Amino acid sequence: MPNRREFLNTLMRGGILAALGMLSGALVFRSRDKNSCSYGFDCSRCSKSESCSLPAAIEARQTVWQLDPAKCIQCGRCATNCVMSPSAVKCTHAFAMCGYCDLCGGYFKPGTKALDTAAEHMLCPTNALRRKFIEDPFFEYTIAEELCIGCGKCVKGCSAFGNGSLQLQVHHDRCKNCNECSIARNCPSQAFSRVPANKPSLLKTFGNESPAKVPQKGGVNA
Amino acid sequence: MPKPVCVSPGLTVTPLRKTAGTFMLTASATLLSTMAMAIQRFPKPEFESAYTQPQTQIPLPRGEFLAYLDVFVLFASLCLITWLVLKKRSRFWVFFMSLFSLAYFGFYREGCICSIGAIQNVSLALFDHSFVIPLSVIAFFLLPLVFTLFYGRTFCAGVCPFGAFQDLFAFKPQALGSRLNTVLGIIPYLYLGLAVLFAATGTDFIICRYDPFVGIFRFNASFGMFLFAGILLLSGVFIARPYCRFLCPYGVLLNWTSRFSRKHLSITPKECIQCRLCEHSCPYDAIDVPVTTKSPETRPAMVKKMMMLTILVPFLVLIFGYTGSRLQETFAGVDSRVKLAKEVLALSKMQDAGNKMQDDSYEIKAFKASGKTESQVYSEASAVLKKFYVGGWLFGGFIGLAIALMTGGRMLPVYRTDYVTNKGRCFSCARCTDYCPVKS
Incomplete structure (x- = not known):
């Protein structure tokens, strides 16, 4: 015959178990709930219908951090606020958008007199942005990822003067997918969000081109 | 092949045009600096040579199934450690189990996701319906609690990488006394309360932000966090497991569930023979000594x-x-x-007063660009x-x-005849079992 103390213990245990069960039930089923979107998933009523990743994120159930280059103002905090040093945010080149200019706004400092590779003429502080002559008058610009610190100086230049093909993106091989992104907390334009893990990039494109985001071996096409 | 009509300003290579182009660059950079939208200013070039455009590659995140592998490893580790603590009663094997957890959940998984931090995800998910909480995070939050509810804090003994890490440093543990233990024991409640408050309001995840050991697991942290971790580990030589006892917010939940646990590690497998050998064996002051004098209070x-x-x-x-x-x-x-x-x-007050702001902060710039x-x-x-x-x-x-x-x-008055583990505070590390001369 159990004594009073044991009986109370069993009662409490049952109570805690029931509470945990209810909690897990609420957590598992709530995100499938229509309330999780203030428009009840009626995307036609919502202003951010294009950029919203909520339905996809709910479907994927796993999210990663990504920054939206369309919101990014290139403040430079990506380089300094990441828990990783150097940052997990790096410049990514959307070649499909690039004009292959000789006078590249992302490559040269504004006001530069001569278009050569002297360090004082180049924007990139770590020489991560490389250029290669293709044919007159086109130059190809590539990023040496291991050197890029994600400062966004080239991105600023490219979006101000060029096509905006240089864009900052979280590189998921380096990103620790922190519970709360330390850059997101300090991002002045709220460009960071949790995106579905199976669609981890938010590269912008020109409106008329639809990006083919098919995952490939080791990476995704953007 | 026709040349593109509108080409980049650097097309002509005369020095004069270059200077003009440079001037344009300077002017546009200042004019358009706030515009970040994709504008096709220069058309896509048509190459005459056999150049093929490279494809933009973005590294994929860690495979999704690996998150479920983590949950499986957590479940298997909890089962194994519980068996080692309650059935095998072996400090030796518990120690090796904790080394495995330190290697897997600590240095391989880099301390993320952990059950402690999952408190915040759970709180945010309960209050913010748009926050998607992965199933693996729910499992990390619940599994240790359920195990604790049945078998005591075996999770702390050898599954939690933070506990395992600090346990390695407990060389000269000093008894703190029950009063100090109680007073310092308030801190985890404060930490838990603040963590839930800030997470539920969508403000901050303070547990992750001020986690001392994650930086060590990643070999990458700010100087301040390394310093904090160093202080904790060094003080851990004398005050065993300082984070677990006096900071860990998840410990509060485990403490309370463990008090009602069905089974729990006992110092002796049979009956206590009052030999007092285990009295000072616990580095965490979690052994309650007998109080045989009945309370004299009327x-x-x-x-x-x-x-x-x-x-x-x-x-x-x-x-x-x-x-x-x-x-x-x-x-x-x-x-x-x-x-x-x-x-x-x-800003608006400054403008009302007619003062001009010198330079907008990035927040103000972003606010102006957002159109809010x-x-x-x-x-x-x-x-x-x-x-x-x-x-x-x-x-x-x-x-x-x-x-x-x-x-x-x-x-409240206390009366007990035997040396027993304090079910709330005991980490089930099984050190005391080695001191007990009674063997089953």
Whole structure:
């Protein structure tokens, strides 16, 4: 015959178990709930219908951090606020958008007199942005990822003067997918969000081109 | 092949045009600096050579199934450690199990996701419906609690990488005394309360932000965090497992579930023979010594104590709750939405006074570019402030209740004949079992 103390213990245990069960039930089923979107998933009523990743994120159930280059103002905090040093945010080149200019706004400092590779003429502080002559008058610009610190100086230049093909993106091989992104907390334009893990990039494109985001071996096409 | 009509300004290579182009570059950079949208200023080149455009590659995140592998490893580790603690009763094997957890959950998984941090995901998911909580995170939050509810804090013994790490440093543990243990034991309640408050309001994840060991697991952290970790580990030589005992917010939940656990590690497998060999074996002051003298207090004195307690509990809850609600602005000041509203307010005041701002901060620049109105920012901030008012009451009330219960716990008379583990505080590390001469 159990004594009073044991009986109370069993009662409490049952109570805690029931509470945990209810909690897990609420957590598992709530995100499938229509309330999780203030428009009840009626995307036609919502202003951010294009950029919203909520339905996809709910479907994927796993999210990663990504920054939206369309919101990014290139403040430079990506380089300094990441828990990783150097940052997990790096410049990514959307070649499909690039004009292959000789006078590249992302490559040269504004006001530069001569278009050569002297360090004082180049924007990139770590020489991560490389250029290669293709044919007159086109130059190809590539990023040496291991050197890029994600400062966004080239991105600023490219979006101000060029096509905006240089864009900052979280590189998921380096990103620790922190519970709360330390850059997101300090991002002045709220460009960071949790995106579905199976669609981890938010590269912008020109409106008329639809990006083919098919995952490939080791990476995704953007 | 025709040349493109509109080409990049660097097309012509005469020095004069280059200078003109450079001037344009400077001018446009200042003019268009706020515009970040993709504008096709230069058409896609048509290459005459056999150049093929490279494809943009972005590294994929860690495979999704690996998150479920983590959950499986967690479950298997919990099963194994529980068996090692309760059936095998072997400190030796518990130690090796904790080394495995340190290697897997610590250095391989880099301390993320962990059960401690999952508190925040759970709180945020309960209050913010748009926050997607992965199933693996729910499992990480619940599994240790369920195991603790049945078998005590075996999770702390050898699955939690933070505990395993600190356990390695417990060389010269000193007894702190029950009073100090109780007083310092309030800190985890504060930490838990603040963590839930900030997570539920969508402000911050403070557990992850101030996690001392994650930086070591990643070999990458700020100097301050390395310093914090170093201090904790070094003080851990004398005060065993300082984070677990006096900081860990998940420990509060485990403590309370463990008190009602079905089974729990016992020092002796049979009956205590009062040999006192285990008395100082616990580095964590989690062994309760026998108190065989019955409380000399008379019935009226006890009634008086109970009366005091029934007054004390609501009194403390109200006092602390009120204090918490008064702190709403202090708490909300951490929130980025409130910070922005303050900046916008300061800006509009400056403009009203006719002063010109020298340089807009990045927040103001982003605010101007976002096209939001001032009133939108203010209403967002006041909504956050309102949340912190309610949250402040709940947080304060929770702390008041914790203090009242602790005071009450110390007031109640104790009577026990044997050396037993304190079910709430015991980490089930199984050190004491080696000291017991009674073997099954």
